[in-house]
Amino acid sequence: xxxxxxxxxxxxxxxxxxxxxxxxxxxxxxxxxxxxxxxxxxxxxxxxxxxxxxxxxxxxxxxxxxxxxxxxxxxxxxxxxxxxxxxxxxxxxxxxxxxxxxxxxxxxxxxxxxxxxxxxxxxxxxxxxxxxxxxxxxxxxxxxxxxxxxxxxxxxxxxxxxxxxxxxxxxxxxxxxxxxxxxxxxxxxxxxxxxxxxxxxxxxxxxxxxxxxxxxxxxxxxxxxxxxxxxxxxxxxxxxxxxxxxxxxxxxxxxxxxxxxxxxxxxxxxxxxxxxxxx
Amino acid sequence: xxxxxxxxxxxxxxxxxxxxxxxxxxxxxxxxxxxxxxxxxxxxxxxxxxxxxxxxxxxxxxxxxxxxxxxxxxxxxxxxxxxxxxxxxxxxxxxxxxxxxxxxxxxxxxxxxxxxxxxxxxxxxxxxxxxxxxxxxxxxxxxxxxxxxxxxxxxxxxxxxxxxxxxxxxxxxxxxxxxxxxxxxxxxxxxxxxxxxxxxxxxxxxxxxxxxxxxxxxxxxxxxxxxxxxxxxxxxxxxxxxxxxxxxxxxxxxxxxxxxxxxxxxxxxxxxxxxxxxx
Numbered sequence: 181x182x183x184x185x186x187x188x189x190x191x192x193x194x195x196x197x198x199x200x201x202x203x204x205x206x207x208x209x210x211x212x213x214x215x216x217x218x219x220x221x222x223x224x225x226x227x228x229x230x231x232x233x234x235x236x237x238x239x240x241x242x243x244x245x246x247x248x249x250x251x252x253x254x255x256x257x258x259x260x261x262x263x264x265x266x267x268x269x270x271x272x273x274x275x276x277x278x279x280x281x282x283x284x285x286x287x288x289x290x291x292x293x294x295x296x297x298x299x300x301x302x303x304x305x306x307x308x309x310x311x312x313x314x315x316x317x318x319x320x321x322x323x324x325x326x327x328x329x330x331x332x333x334x335x336x337x338x339x340x341x342x343x344x345x346x347x348x349x350x351x352x353x354x355x356x357x358x359x360x361x362x363x364x365x366x367x368x369x370x371x372x373x374x375x376x377x378x379x380x381x382x383x384x385x386x387x388x389x390x391x392x393x394x395x396x397x398x399x400x401x402x403x404x405x406x407x408x409x410x411x412x413x414x415x416x417x418x419x420x421x422x423x424x425x426x427x428x429x430x431x432x433x434x435x436x437x438x439x440x441x442x443x444x445x446x447x448x449x450x451x452x453x454x455x456x457x458x459x
Numbered sequence: 460x461x462x463x464x465x466x467x468x469x470x471x472x473x474x475x476x477x478x479x480x481x482x483x484x485x486x487x488x489x490x491x492x493x494x495x496x497x498x499x500x501x502x503x504x505x506x507x508x509x510x511x512x513x514x515x516x517x518x519x520x521x522x523x524x525x526x527x528x529x530x531x532x533x534x535x536x537x538x539x540x541x542x543x544x545x546x547x548x549x550x551x552x553x554x555x556x557x558x559x560x561x562x563x564x565x566x567x568x569x570x571x572x573x574x575x576x577x578x579x580x581x582x583x584x585x586x587x588x589x590x591x592x593x594x595x596x597x598x599x600x601x602x603x604x605x606x607x608x609x610x611x612x613x614x615x616x617x618x619x620x621x622x623x624x625x626x627x628x629x630x631x632x633x634x635x636x637x638x639x640x641x642x643x644x645x646x647x648x649x650x651x652x653x654x655x656x657x658x659x660x661x662x663x664x665x666x667x668x669x670x671x672x673x674x675x676x677x678x679x680x681x682x683x684x685x686x687x688x689x690x691x692x693x694x695x696x697x698x699x700x701x702x703x704x705x706x707x708x709x710x711x712x713x714x715x716x717x718x719x720x721x722x723x724x725x726x727x728x729x730x731x732x733x734x735x736x737x738x
Binding site: 299300301302318319321346348358359361362363365366367368369370371372373374375376377378379380381383385386387388389390391392393394395396397398399400401402403405406408409412413416419420422423424425426427428429430433434437438440442445446448449450451452453454455456458459 | 646685699713
């Protein structure tokens with residue numbers, strides 16, 4: 181990849197997992213971690229997620245490649261504080277929203293920065309959730325790359341290819357619209373489903389009756405509220421739009437069920453089945 | 460289990476899978492299959508799901524144990540046609556709804572019948588979806604068993620224990636209320652989500668951006684429309700009630716997002732997280 185040192189800010193699921201993979205991929209490269217949470221630091225140390233831990237965040241900006249694996253609101257705060265970096269430094273974020281982040285990158289570091297969104301994760305969070313292989317075989321979206329330096333684009337391409345990822349390119353506005361429908365709104369639905377069932381059902385019935393369908397549909401309702409609050413905050417308008425569309429579909433089902441329109445319901449389910457041709 | 464012959468009506472996912480497991484568990488017992496779909500018969504034969512195929516359904520009623528693994532509407536039609544069976548014959552259904560089925564069992568065969576709902580399955584259907592081990596480690600609900608004969612209760616208990624299932628007992632009215640919240644409404648949500656995304660997004664974006672969350676949440680939208688139409692038909696009132704409750708949760712989220720009530724959204728997600736303590 182041509183970098184001698186990699187710094188990771190945030191040693192949770194995303195940062196810890198990339199640390200584990202990069203240590204294996206680049207044994208000659210120094211992988212330095214930073215986290216503002218003392219428990220995370222201790223866990224990251226015990227789990228050997230990085231080669232060493234930085235005493236302060238300035239050490240990260242001295243690395244050839246700095247990876248921001250923190251909630252999207254924190255990305256915006258932190259990039260405003262970066263200064264005094266080399267022209268060859270590459271900085272990437274891995275946030276689930278892209279438009280506000282891209283708009284917030286200071287001009288002084290714009291060519292250093294590459295905005296990325298690896299489409300991977302689990303419902304778990306923190307250093308103990310980190311797993312090697314989290315990125316392998318998944319897609320990563322690179323946004324507004326024409327504003328990143330050529331060297332930086334090359335570093336990031338090499339990084340994600342080495343991790344076994346499929347790279348796609350998109351402008352940050354389109355990314356946030358698509359991500360609202362395919363990722364953010366489904367998370368809101370999962371949270372709503374979990375709350376509905378827990379408010380209406382006793383734990384004993386839930387455990388007894390939960391089949392694979394409910395387990396799969398409620399899994400991401402266990403995701404971190406801190407992380408998701410900031411995603412919903414940054415992609416608020418698109419998420420409201422996608423929720424509106426989802427509610428129209430559910431209302432259509434409710435009306436057909438109320439009217440006992442079985443032909444309509446069967447057609448509606450058959451339409452949904454066609455997802456099978458894609459995924 | 461004390462039965463010499465087992466008949467299975469319907470050789471799809473549920474019937475085919477139980478056939479495979481019973482052939483292994485009871486090599487001395489004759490496992491006979493019946494299906495009204497000629498393609499299913501051919502597939503079941505090729506896949507060796509049962510020992511032999513019956514020429515007509517009457518052969519199934521001559522078995523010591525008859526298993527109805529067909530859509531819930533078909534269960535109600537078929538049980539009205541059963542007659543001339545031995546006092547010791549056991550008949551079970553495996554439908555996802557229980558109240559209307561229990562109410563439809565003719566008096567003449569009421570003690571022969573045990574109403575059951577194995578909480579297992581996949582989004583796939585038909586004989587080719589059958590897998591050995593589908594039942595192992597899962598829960599099965601037995602409903603209104605006080606109306607079943609003692610011998611029949613014993614046969615069914617032995618059957619499901621042999622399959623490695625955890626048996627729970629419930630009245631059919633309660634079953635249908637719980638199943639609406641924990642299984643039927645989540646299926647409606649998955650169908651609605653799949654339709655929303657497919658109507659708003661192009662296939663290329665869906666494939667590129669779908670992470671584990673969306674894949675899990677849309678998986679059961681691939682389920683059989685024929686099977687689910689009859690479930691929604693039979694459990695219509697409870698499903699309407701559960702959809703109403705779900706919409707209240709989603710409306711609450713939408714309002715908080717619209718009002719930028721971030722503390723409210725964080726608390727709402729933290730409430731949903733507590734599902735983690737149960738499942």
